[in-house]
Amino acid sequence: MTELTLVQAVNDGLRSIMKEDDSVLVMGEDVGPKGGVFLATEKLTDEFGEERCFDTPLSEDGIIGVGVGMAMNGMKPVCEIQFQDFIFPAFDQIVSEAAKIRYRSGGQYTVPMVIRTPYGGGIKGGLYHSQSGEAYFAHTPGLKVVIPSTPYDAKGLLIASINDPDPVLFMEPKALYRAFREDVPSGIYEVELSKTRNVTEGGDVAVFCYGAMVPVCTDAAKRIKDSRNKDVRVVDLRTLMPLDEESVLQAARDCGRVVIVHEAPRFCGYGAELSALIAERAIESIEAPIKRVAGFDTPFPNTLENYYMPDARRVLDAIEEVLDF
Amino acid sequence: MTELTLVQAVNDGLRSIMKEDDSVLVMGEDVGPKGGVFLATEKLTDEFGEERCFDTPLSEDGIIGVGVGMAMNGMKPVCEIQFQDFIFPAFDQIVSEAAKIRYRSGGQYTVPMVIRTPYGGGIKGGLYHSQSGEAYFAHTPGLKVVIPSTPYDAKGLLIASINDPDPVLFMEPKALYRAFREDVPSGIYEVELSKTRNVTEGGDVAVFCYGAMVPVCTDAAKRIKDSRNKDVRVVDLRTLMPLDEESVLQAARDCGRVVIVHEAPRFCGYGAELSALIAERAIESIEAPIKRVAGFDTPFPNTLENYYMPDARRVLDAIEEVLDF
Amino acid sequence: MSELLQILDETGKKVGKAPRLKRDVLLQMYRSIVQTRAFDDRCMKLQRTGRIGFSVPNLGIEAVSAGAAAAMDPSRDWFAPYYRDFAMLFYHNISPEKMFDNMFGNCEDNAVGRQMPVHFTFTEPAKFFSISSPLGTQIPQAVGMAMAMKNRGEDGAVLTTFGDGTTSSSGFHSGLNFAGVYKAPIVFLCQNNQFAISCHSDKQTASESYAIKAKAYGMPGVRVDGNDALAVYKAVSDAAKRAREGKGPTLIEAYTFRMGGHSTSDDPSRYVDADLIKKWQKRDPLMRLRNWLISEGHLTDERAEEIAEEAADEMKNAADAAHAKSRPVLGTIFTDVFEKVPPHLEAQMESCIKHHAERDEAVDEKGEFPL
Amino acid sequence: MSELLQILDETGKKVGKAPRLKRDVLLQMYRSIVQTRAFDDRCMKLQRTGRIGFSVPNLGIEAVSAGAAAAMDPSRDWFAPYYRDFAMLFYHNISPEKMFDNMFGNCEDNAVGRQMPVHFTFTEPAKFFSISSPLGTQIPQAVGMAMAMKNRGEDGAVLTTFGDGTTSSSGFHSGLNFAGVYKAPIVFLCQNNQFAISCHSDKQTASESYAIKAKAYGMPGVRVDGNDALAVYKAVSDAAKRAREGKGPTLIEAYTFRMGGHSTSDDPSRYVDADLIKKWQKRDPLMRLRNWLISEGHLTDERAEEIAEEAADEMKNAADAAHAKSRPVLGTIFTDVFEKVPPHLEAQMESCIKHHAERDEAVDEKGEFPL
């Protein structure tokens, strides 16, 4: 056990699995000697050599395309996209290829790869260093989407993702990279994919969230407990696709009141799916409008980012609204 | 007035606006002498010359990137992507660039361009000639998304899109290209963007749909009228972003029962947003689960495509379910 | 750079140094071209009678695929071909019936009826990676396959192919660039058949050739007569040797001409000059190889006729057998999305099967594929 | 191809044929380099004291931007630059205060505080197209701008710039390919500063130079000493002339070296050899131009000092003025998404403004940008 930040836990996860499994390798822009712009891959080249952790040309299309080919031929590549905002040149390789190769080849070829990428706001990065694109990917059959919110989960989910036989997009909330430390076991362990985690227990309001919104929601839950003695069940989704639908529905049914929180724009965001799922399968238990607290339907601004991103106060308002309905 | 099919109406719309406005030009793969693989651009090169309608290299990234540049410098390009499935290499140019240039330049540079592309199933095209990617784009602030379902609308919405000062993704339901004919006025006319159209009037169930699902839903509405004398309001959304939210909410409130239909996969599909919108702002009027009838959460199959795509029977079942709830 | 490697001239006369090849190999090359023609014929008939939706004529380009195939070794090499490469599969003894299973998308199709026709996928008897419709995507993937071989110290190489139009794609650029940097053991073979559907090469690029694009990636570029199977063989086998020796990738441009339409639904008379077709008819890759094989004593007219008849019968039988098979079962819509079917897909599968068991309304209509 | 166009040697001695340029132009070139250094200095101070989040040092590369700027004519030409091009803006009299408005993202920033620092956008006094973070996207866009000029029969040209790393992007490939096919009036200027953040050019491409990549697109490729403003001027002005004459595009590689970190947050000592820095210190583009200007009688040491002091004052004043301005108002989050604010954004704007009027909890924190 060591106390690690989330980004250190990612680094430790990579190191642990690379020690165990020769077929795991890391590639991307600046992941080599520099160790990545956030240091998620620090010292991996030193430790495992250039064959196992290497810098690539500046081409996301190439990083993913080459990664897909390696994965089909016995390797388990972990490809880094420096910022999620820069994943779009690789969109075709991800949604048309990685996600569909098992299907279109009847399982003859498969793509056990992981795409790691930091996402979300919190670093004054403006339009292009702040985005949260999870909905684009969760809408793509064949792709798994995983987002950790704690150091422990980051390492365990990452290892589970690398060991998974299908392509996984692993989105890391950069706002939490160094936000806090937590005890993280050394060596290999997995946190099972497609299982939500209840951050707080409660039966008055269900709050669904993931990534950097988890501490924001937990804060709001604490405040409503203090102010009105209401118990909020904060549910950290952890895996967005395939979603643990039963746990989501259960929480919605247990509480009857629902708030959904994410940084990405509201319109056609991931929250829409959660809401629709509940409106389709648990509406009889719902006692208030299903509220979404999300980024606005605009590009991500720079100077005003703290006014754009959902904060505890906005979440609190939504919780009060559904309580008072 | 002439009776035209939907694809002929597109062709006529392009011809009409090109005659009026020198700055409109058409570019894409095979749009020149061949007239496009669906003949949507037939004879435009003959009539307006190579400067106004021209073939491009096989690069969607280039087609859109170059189109964006032309649009910023006084032209109104209409770029064709041969199949919507092949738009993904241009995803970065669309979502990072076309959609965000007005915002990031404070309006100094703008992108009045249209991207035309056939989408959806119905031609036994398998995984890569059948997809419906509207949700990817509707989630992207700064981009408009328009889908016609009739020849009249196709021409009028296309001209409105070309005249619009912002980038518009104009998705054409290829299953309807030659499905029926309709009177289409000659010359220039516009169908206003962001206005839904009620295909049938009714107060028992609201069915929301667009593109090739409109005749499918209309058929289902007719059958339920015949079998149970229930009146379905089939709402053709026509513009998916910016959505005419008030009309959607009104229809949901008036009917109290809602079915949403699209070809794209259900999970995080466009229907999720409609459902979430209603669950957030009209839930007090809703008397049954909000049902979605959609493509399955798998890639698009070839041989079994008719089992994958929603048909009138599946829509009918959903209507009955919400009626009987 | 615009120099064109040729071994057999248009009449089949040797004008360059012929590679030393066993008779078996030469005849297999020849047979794979003949099989391709028979396959094409059969597909055209099936499409005209509405039994399949689509095929891509290979007429005129077969020597590219046949010559290249012969240069690779399926016991250690991988193939990442594109759709206009039938002879490559025949050369390596892919079963024609399995190919027709894909053309019909039936229950024995390796692609489980999920892909359009001509989107083959095989692992046996050779690794032919699943063909994708989005063009150029296989190029960086093939580089990844090759890098995996190199990473494990294997001596295999990868052959990937693509059309002239596809050199404009992002995959071409990223794939060749990565291959250059990492010296991946790979051969890039561009089938320059002068058209991308209706777009002539002039509209594709202003570069003086496709082979010269190799310069941008620090690898050798070779231009070869694509209607000359021996020349293609020679270029690909030299390149494969370089790859195996750790010297890195090669780009080969095989200059040829697509004699038919882009596909069975395309009418090339709208955009291809009739004179051009006439000119290229004289360069027929089949006759050229045949003449030379006969002149070398490897083949007789009689044996050639027999091979053609065998191929015609083989394709007819294979097509009939494939046609007789049923379509894939409904459940196959939901499998292979992930290794395990997750709960949400289980639920969708169940309701789909139930729905159609109750009332089979979905009709199988003929697919009229537009391009 | 690996030939390097040079006019001034490392000491500022003329070794090639100097272009005939007015004294004004030469001094403006010089001044823009000096201004860039002063701007860099100011930004470093502001970043170290937490007043701005980020900047990109231009030290060492300024002659590329200054020489190129002088070759273009803002009354008819457009610029689609990238972020490491400050001298280009100074040369064309972009207001330093407006540039600092962007560095602070304040209410007078042309980008309305929406972009990160160094993402400039201007239409006056010259068309400097809005810089984008996703690399290479401006390349095909610049081709489109140029094609629009050609379409209307104008005699303008476009200059677009990008780093060596960006030659690997999809935009480089599609942009140059389209420009070749349509003979677009454009100049592609690659600033080869040998690094893409920490990745050395060796890892970027195996091609023998960046200029040679022009061959892949049928256009001339020119390699020029990027620390020699006159040489860059010459290459760009020849290329612009070609473009205006309808002869099509040119790719220019300006070979230079990034003396500082990738950005104010980057520590290059992790990956750049100290000897390399020493070697390139001797090739300083500022001293080289200065020595020559003095030897030609265009400049004196005293005047040079004055220019440096003027620039330092100018940047301090501009930064102070920009720093004093308030941030953009809340409503600017919602404008410029579309020309008109649609109802759903009206509603979001209203609730956002109401929320924060009631309780301003969102705090402006310092941005610690990691790269």
Ligand SMILES: Cc1ncc(C[n+]2csc(CCOP(=O)(O)OP(=O)(O)O)c2C)c(N)n1
């Ligand atoms: C990314 C992408 N864009 C467009 C298409 C549509 N399309 C199918 S084949 C083709 C032409 C390909 O030309 P080329 O690469 O020269 O191969 P050829 O068909 O001539 O053998 C096009 C444009 C596609 N499949 N993928």
Ligand SMILES: Cc1ncc(C[n+]2csc(CCOP(=O)(O)OP(=O)(O)O)c2C)c(N)n1
């Ligand atoms: C598509 C994309 N991928 C990655 C990045 C992150 N990034 C920012 S600058 C940079 C290096 C650029 O190198 P180069 O083009 O040589 O320009 P230089 O910074 O050296 O001037 C990278 C990788 C980005 N901005 N866009």
Ligand SMILES: [Mg+2]
């Ligand atoms: Mg071709």
Ligand SMILES: [Mg+2]
């Ligand atoms: Mg660089």
